[in-house]
Amino acid sequence: MGMLTTEDQYVEAIERITSEIKEKPDNPELFLLRSQNLLKLEKFKEASSDANRAVELGAGAEAHLVQGKALFNLGRFVEALDAFTKGKAKGGANLGKLDQFGQWTSWCEDRIKKLVLSGAKDPTNKTSMEEKKEEASAAATAVSASNQMPVPKIKHDWYQTEAFVIVTVLVKNLKQEDVKVDFTEKTVSVSAPLPSGSEYSLELDLCHPINPAQSSFRVVPSKIEIKMKKVDGIRWSTLEGDGAPPSVKASIPGASEAAKVPSYPTSASKKHDWDKLEAEVKKEEEEEKLEGDAALNKLFQKIYGQGSEETRRAMNKSFMESGGTVLSTNWKEVGGQKVEVKPPDGMEFKKWNQ
Numbered sequence: 001m002g003m004l005t006t007e008d009q010y011v012e013a014i015e016r017i018t019s020e021i022k023e024k025p026d027n028p029e030l031f032l033l034r035s036q037n038l039l040k041l042e043k044f045k046e047a048s049s050d051a052n053r054a055v056e057l058g059a060g061a062e063a064h065l066v067q068g069k070a071l072f073n074l075g076r077f078v079e080a081l082d083a084f085t086k087g088k089a090k091g092g093a094n095l096g097k098l099d100q101f102g103q104w105t106s107w108c109e110d111r112i113k114k115l116v117l118s119g120a121k122d123p124t125n126k127t128s129m130e131e132k133k134e135e136a137s138a139a140a141t142a143v144s145a146s147n148q149m150p151v152p153k154i155k156h157d158w159y160q161t162e163a164f165v166i167v168t169v170l171v172k173n174l175k176q177e178d179v180k181v182d183f184t185e186k187t188v189s190v191s192a193p194l195p196s197g198s199e200y201s202l203e204l205d206l207c208h209p210i211n212p213a214q215s216s217f218r219v220v221p222s223k224i225e226i227k228m229k230k231v232d233g234i235r236w237s238t239l240e241g242d243g244a245p246p247s248v249k250a251s252i253p254g255a256s257e258a259a260k261v262p263s264y265p266t267s268a269s270k271k272h273d274w275d276k277l278e279a280e281v282k283k284e285e286e287e288e289k290l291e292g293d294a295a296l297n298k299l300f301q302k303i304y305g306q307g308s309e310e311t312r313r314a315m316n317k318s319f320m321e322s323g324g325t326v327l328s329t330n331w332k333e334v335g336g337q338k339v340e341v342k343p344p345d346g347m348e349f350k351k352w353n354q
Contacts, residue, residue, distance in 0.1 A: 014038065026057060028055075029054075032066065035054060035066045035070070039203065045074065047066060061088070061091055061101075067087075071083060075199060084101050107191055167204070167226040169226070170223050171194070174219050178193055185231075188203075188206065190202040204239065207239065210230060211231055215228045303315070313331055314333075322340065325341050
């Protein structure tokens, strides 16, 4: 039997938890765990129901977080806002990864405001806060009712370099200002309105910590690209999970050449035809007008992809040995000797203990 995919693992976990719930029907932690796995499978109605049951049984802030996310994805923004507000009041903002409450509250308020504005016939007509809430709730209910058709499954994949993990979400024709991405040390949340009118949401519980301040995202015609800065210089064996055991550091001398090039694991339930995927986005990516570091990185990627085996070996060796300060394509120059660190002009290289 082959290895289970991430999706298979969520299904298996749900089946196991369901059996436990039959024996312990009043255990809030079991309903919370099942709701979290249902959320990962994008079964938002079921996730909302389980999270609500967990709250009724006395679960804390995290149950409100799951409930809010599920309701948000169902287009029930007013109810989602209420869930996030209650969760934050229970101390959610002070519980590590649960500091997502502030960001999700902001996203709900933004969606509600847009619904109210889109349904307002007379912008100058002043209404009470309760009327606005009722108006937004009615609009959100209408949106939810109109989105009963299944939200199309949007694929995402990831790869990594020595310093970054990059997640690519294959959704087209979005605007940068419409995409919301929130980083914490161990989570990434993505939200975006789709052209169909439904809401796209992606929740990742990362297997290793990242640096939120040095992480970023960009939106291009063919995809959303999320770039996360690693805290530790280790190779991730998986995107989500507990991360054990971590891979060896990429900079250890003697590491295989295969370990030095970007790897391409996937969150999908089947293997990708990378040639087909490349063909789908190649034309759009070639038409992107990149500047600065992005243009330079694209040039290096093109050289690496189209170069000979010796060219790739030279680029890997020079980059690794110089600490990223030298990138050579000439194997004859770097193959027989160690490539020394060459800091930028005006800077001096020192070892960490000097």
